[in-house]
Amino acid sequence: MASFIQLLVSGLATGAIYALIAVGFTLLWQTSQTINFAQGEFVMLPAFFVLAAMNAGAPFWMAGLIGIALSILILGILFKVIIVDPMLKYGVLPLVISTIALSLFLKESAKDLYSSQAQPFPALVPAVDIHVFDAVVSTQSLAVLAVAIVTVVALNLLLNSTRVGRQMQATAQNPTLARILGVPVKRMVLYTFLLNAVLVAIASILISPIYLAKFTNGETLGIAAFIAAIIGGFNQVRGAILGGVILGVLDNLSAAYISSQYRGALPLIILIIVILLRPQGLLGRVEERSV
Amino acid sequence: MTRFGWLLVALAAVAAVAAPFFLKPFGIFLISTWVVQTIAAIGLNLTLGYAGQISLAQGAFVGIGAYTVALLTPLGVPFLVAFAAAGLLCFAVGWVLGYPALRVQHHYLAFVTLAFTTLVFLVLRNEEWLTNGIYGITGTPRPNLFGWKTGGARDFYFLCLGVLALLSVATWWMLRSPWGRAFVALRENPIRALSLGLDTRRYTLMAFAIGSSLGGFAGALYAPLVQFIEPNSFSLGLSFNLLLMVIVGGSGNFFGPFVGALIAVLLPEWLRITQGYYLIVYAAAVMVMMAFCPAGVLGLAERAVLLLRRGSKVAGAIP
Numbered sequence: 292m293a294s295f296i297q298l299l300v301s302g303l304a305t306g307a308i309y310a311l312i313a314v315g316f317t318l319l320w321q322t323s324q325t326i327n328f329a330q331g332e333f334v335m336l337p338a339f340f341v342l343a344a345m346n347a348g349a350p351f352w353m354a355g356l357i358g359i360a361l362s363i364l365i366l367g368i369l370f371k372v373i374i375v376d377p378m379l380k381y382g383v384l385p386l387v388i389s390t391i392a393l394s395l396f397l398k399e400s401a402k403d404l405y406s407s408q409a410q411p412f413p414a415l416v417p418a419v420d421i422h423v424f425d426a427v428v429s430t431q432s433l434a435v436l437a438v439a440i441v442t443v444v445a446l447n448l449l450l451n452s453t454r455v456g457r458q459m460q461a462t463a464q465n466p467t468l469a470r471i472l473g474v475p476v477k478r479m480v481l482y483t484f485l486l487n488a489v490l491v492a493i494a495s496i497l498i499s500p501i502y503l504a505k506f507t508n509g510e511t512l513g514i515a516a517f518i519a520a521i522i523g524g525f526n527q528v529r530g531a532i533l534g535g536v537i538l539g540v541l542d543n544l545s546a547a548y549i550s551s552q553y554r555g556a557l558p559l560i561i562l563i564i565v566i567l568l569r570p571q572g573l574l575g576r577v578e579e580r581s582v
Numbered sequence: 583m584t585r586f587g588w589l590l591v592a593l594a595a596v597a598a599v600a601a602p603f604f605l606k607p608f609g610i611f612l613i614s615t616w617v618v619q620t621i622a623a624i625g626l627n628l629t630l631g632y633a634g635q636i637s638l639a640q641g642a643f644v645g646i647g648a649y650t651v652a653l654l655t656p657l658g659v660p661f662l663v664a665f666a667a668a669g670l671l672c673f674a675v676g677w678v679l680g681y682p683a684l685r686v687q688h689h690y691l692a693f694v695t696l697a698f699t700t701l702v703f704l705v706l707r708n709e710e711w712l713t714n715g716i717y718g719i720t721g722t723p724r725p726n727l728f729g730w731k732t733g734g735a736r737d738f739y740f741l742c743l744g745v746l747a748l749l750s751v752a753t754w755w756m757l758r759s760p761w762g763r764a765f766v767a768l769r770e771n772p773i774r775a776l777s778l779g780l781d782t783r784r785y786t787l788m789a790f791a792i793g794s795s796l797g798g799f800a801g802a803l804y805a806p807l808v809q810f811i812e813p814n815s816f817s818l819g820l821s822f823n824l825l826l827m828v829i830v831g832g833s834g835n836f837f838g839p840f841v842g843a844l845i846a847v848l849l850p851e852w853l854r855i856t857q858g859y860y861l862i863v864y865a866a867a868v869m870v871m872m873a874f875c876p877a878g879v880l881g882l883a884e885r886a887v888l889l890l891r892r893g894s895k896v897a898g899a900i901p
Contacts, residue, residue: 296857313763317667326692369897374869374873377873378872378873381872381876382614384636385872385876386872387636387689387692388825388826388829388868388872388876389868389872390872391822391825391826391870392826392872393863393865393869393871395822395861395864395865396862396866396869399859399861399862399865400862403859404585440830507854510818514696514700517693517696518693518697521690521693550710552704552707553704553708555700555704556700556701556704559697559701560697560701561699562693562694562697563682563694563697563698563774565692565695566682566685566694567682567685567686570685570686570690
């Protein structure tokens with residue numbers, strides 16, 4: 292029971308990070324039909340921005356802000372202007388290929404320009420073990436969980452309780468109608484890219500102390516984000532959150548109780564089952580298709 | 583195909599046959615790799631380029647084919663039988679993998695096939711009793727066919743080239759048969775194809791199965807070519823690379839995979855001066871190309887030829 296609680300807390304912490312990544316992923320899909328195969332690399336990269344800023348002498352908090360700012364500039368604005376905008380007219384598939392190439396590009400760039408070795412990354416809080424009943428829970432997991440929850444709540448407030456957020460949702464649901472109603476659709480699409488850049492930067496800062504900053508981190512994270520998004524429902528923000536949490540918890544529990552060798556297999560099998568039985572995801576709506 | 587086009591193909595064929603006589607062993611190894619990857623890319627081009635079903639599983643099928651041959655030949659199974667078994671096994675698995683394609687399309691299909699590739703990788707890595715895990719399998723022998731020993735680099739290259747020629751002709755023939763037209767109909771407008779009485783269900787499965795079996799054949803040649811196979815060679819990276827080859831060459835173009843595989847094999851060598859940066863350059867080039875010419879290198883060439891021709895016609899009309 293004690294180890295179950297430990298696994299559950301660390302699973303929730305990882306799951307919360309997956310959720311952040313998956314939310315950004317679904318936002319991009321909803322507003323601009325961009326399936327970002329480089330999303331994992333987007334999470335890998337900001338950690339290197341932060342490390343580079345710290346090497347230049349910035350304290351951790353400032354380096355974190357610089358990392359988020361660079362992430363907004365490069366993974367938000369430049370990504371949209373250079374990669375997505377010229378490709379949109381060709382449809383979904385060429386953009387998929389382009390983001391696959393982008394993931395290769397970012398991965399190799401991080402390897403060649405920074406380091407191929409895993410880099411230690413400072414944690415948000417000093418690692419202290421807290422004893423709850425007879426379970427041991429690390430402050431790191433709790434801090435990750437807290438930051439992720441605050442981020443998700445803030446995101447929900449932004450999307451549901453502000454004018455901009457509701458305009459973004461309208462853009463996501465029906466761009467043509469949104470335009471007719473006077474929503475500045477183009478600016479809203481840009482905002483989702485910025486939002487995604489912030490989310491991946493936060494996820495990066497949260498996950499790098501656990502996994503170390505390494506250029507290959509994106510491979511597993513990207514797949515986790517896809518799976519979380521699909522399990523929960525590709526077109527629902529709360530679906531992505533649910534999917535991320537389910538995935539993180541299952542991942543940790545299955546590694547402990549079923550088979551650590553096949554740890555990676557369970558999410559994939561769930562993915563295939565969900566796609567075959569409920570392609571719209573657990574919380575998703577069926578998308579109307581035009582012939 | 584124009585007469586000029588056929589002339590180019592004939593020239594390329596002559597070059598492919600003559601090349602190993604001018605190359606060092608490493609060069610022969612490189613062009614053999616090109617042949618093997620071309621076979622796999624032709625299969626993917628069938629699934630993706632013609633039938634329009636995106637697949638990130640081709641690398642896994644190359645792996646299945648390679649392991650089939652590497653496991654069967656030590657048991658005394660003749661190479662030709664193992665080769666056929668690799669193709670058949672991949673055909674069957676590809677058929678089954680095609681079922682998700684009946685239910686979901688586009689990006690969902692990409693994710694299902696991606697999941698499949700990772701599952702195959704996990705099985706190859708974890709089932710050590712069968713696949714020897716991360717230590718891989720070494721020393722798959724190159725076959726003797728009817729008294730022809732293909733142990734030498736050049737002989738084995740010609741074996742690969744012969745297989746490529748046979749499979750290309752078979753694919754060419756199939757694409758001009760009603761099946762090939764049905765594949766294109768699936769890509770262009772599945773609903774219309776269905777209402778015209780095409781059994782789209784069967785053709786989707788077929789497109790997957792045939793494309794996958796070509797991946798299996800490529801793997802069956804890969805194992806004796808490199809004589810060392812391990813799970814990492816067949817991870818998601820290979821599937822991505824094969825996909826990029828098809829797209830770079832020109833998806834839906836018969837000769838696209840040949841060109842795409844050539845670029846993927848030669849580029850790292852040409853860009854050796856850039857040291858480790860060649861993948862960065864390659865990835866950047868793919869992104870630029872997708873932005874300006876999603877039809878690939880051959881699409882670009884076709885556009886250039888059209889422009890030239892129009893230019894010469896206009897020039898001819900003026901005086």
